[in-house]
Amino acid sequence: MGKARKPKGHKNKLNPTGLVDAGALLDQELSNEKSDSPIQAIVEQLQSSSAEEKICGLQTLATICQNEVNIAAVVKSDVVRIAASLLVDPDQSVRHATAGAFRNLSVLSVQICEYMVDQDVLTPLLALLNKYTVSSGGEWKPTFDRNMHDQLDEKSDTFLQAVSLLWNLCESTSIALDSFNQSHLLESFVKYLDWQVYGKEIAIAVSQCVLVISEDNIVSWRILSSFGNELTSLLALDGDNSSILLRTVAAGIIANVPPLAVTYLGQLFATLSRTLEVNHRPALGSVTSSLPLLNQKDVIQLEVTDDTRMDDESAEQSFQRRRRADMPSEVELEVRNVGWLLQAQRIAAEILTNICSTEEEEWQDDMDDENLSDAESVHDYDTNGLDDSLQNTDKLPIEILEAVKSFGFVEKLWQKAQPIAENVRQILVENDRSLLKRVNNLRASSMLCLHNLCNNISTEDLGGAEAIYQVWLELGQQVFQGEKNPKLLEASTSLMRATLEHLRKSPELFRQMTESDLQLMLAGVNECKDPEIRANWLRMLGILGCLLSEPLIKLIIDLVLSTCLNEENLWTISEAMDSxxxxxxxxxxxxxxxxxxxxxxxxxxxxxxxxxxxxSKRELNERYPAVCTVRTNLWRFCKYLETEMKNFKPAAENEG
Known part of the structure; x- marks a missing residue:
């Protein structure tokens, strides 16, 4: 939804062939005198006439890219460009291995996705997908092996990997999105949302790809606006976590397309409410009791293969062996299932964030405060006319506001924002950090949505000042006692700041605040290395300076000034001085x-x-006009202070 990078689905196994251990192969290539480097060895395999050699090369490429130190060597070579052509290789198994390797590579970073686009991965990728749509005449249907946890046949799994790769590329670069728009594939993609024909896994991957493609993309809106019935039918899905994810992503697509969003707004809110009301904690508790078994399984199950037998096997036998090697365990399926729920709830929070956003005021980019003259005197700085960030009125359209209140979204999001039990978190740290990342992403997205709601809903409709104050206190405890995850800290401090804005008119709530309490926040500023988080702390200190007693106010002003004099980030200085x-x-x-x-x-x-x-104009980007405004106000503030000091007699002089 554009608020945060979306965690991708589970990665392919790193041994798609089952032929050799990729690490051993890499060690062998490193010591092979005939090869200048492992990359050169991979290139030779990819250019071989043997399908198995190509698959081995793709396997090794996927493996070495899991180590960041090897990425630079891959980027400097032509291996990705060479491998790209294998997406349309005549051999189905080679196409399958290529799509899987590239899908794994694409989850590493936005920069890698941009590099893959530069290496022209898109041309063969779109050609491959076109074979499933236009060229297939609509006759392609997947088959599922009931004896192997409904694993897809090889051709269908290739499609799944290719769609996931396209999703990652389109999410990372506008070039990929433009290329997809020109491919005219979107209309064909909609039919793959029919999970009863294509299965939940394909439907989910396609829907997530379409979700990314439909964001701020007018070309896609013209097509998708004709498929309201197909998309809204998914909103009625119920049952397991795959159904929850599919219906939530469908809601996101509808929300992205303005004509559909207006028509089906009520159904959208009902769908998001159903997704967020599911308690994710029992599922996490259950899966963490099984997670230690996952590592045991990986250690115990070692397969010794007979190379002579493999040389004699048919292509079908080879594929079936690879399928057995890739078959997920019960624990892996449980992890994936819980991951789907966490992903659905994160997406629901992001959809709500977008729906509940209001258009920001347009700023003039050509503001030039160097033209200010001394004629703009102290009277231009009106101490009673400063913008109060909190306008205690609802800014949302009435139908959206009523839905937020009637479905209890504030309470549901607050529950999702809470930290999980420490013992559960520790098991995830030790056994599955990817699942922990999904938990943290859900918490961060929930807090950012609440931050957005705080900026657009009145104090009364948020539950009143006392309730908001309790939220502020709880967030403070979480920030100072919880894990120091930068993403969570930024979301937490952003929400703390937004809640504090609502308390500007309630100084009585802060009467018991002491200097030691304040010192925690001062330490937060001094110890923080992230400028965005520092800006949140400084903004909060400024608000507290409007609420506390004079000795504490003096401490705050001194800290803000000294911090800004040593601050390099202009946005942080701007936020602090404005506050x-x-x-x-x-x-x-x-x-x-x-x-x-x-x-x-x-x-x-x-x-x-x-x-x-x-x-810093280019660096500040859309923040530039706001910073210019603060600087203008600061110039006038300086004039105001000078005038005040001319007539002021310090306390010591008055006593004399």
Missing amino acids: MMDIFAENDWNQIVHDLDMVAKCKELDRRMKSKLKQ
């Missing part, structure tokens, strides 16, 4: 201004902001 100026909206605090020598420090910050703005 600090709010502290003076209702009180001049002249003694603090004098004691901290604020005039000189603010002038220095103004000079630094002016200098940095000239260098």
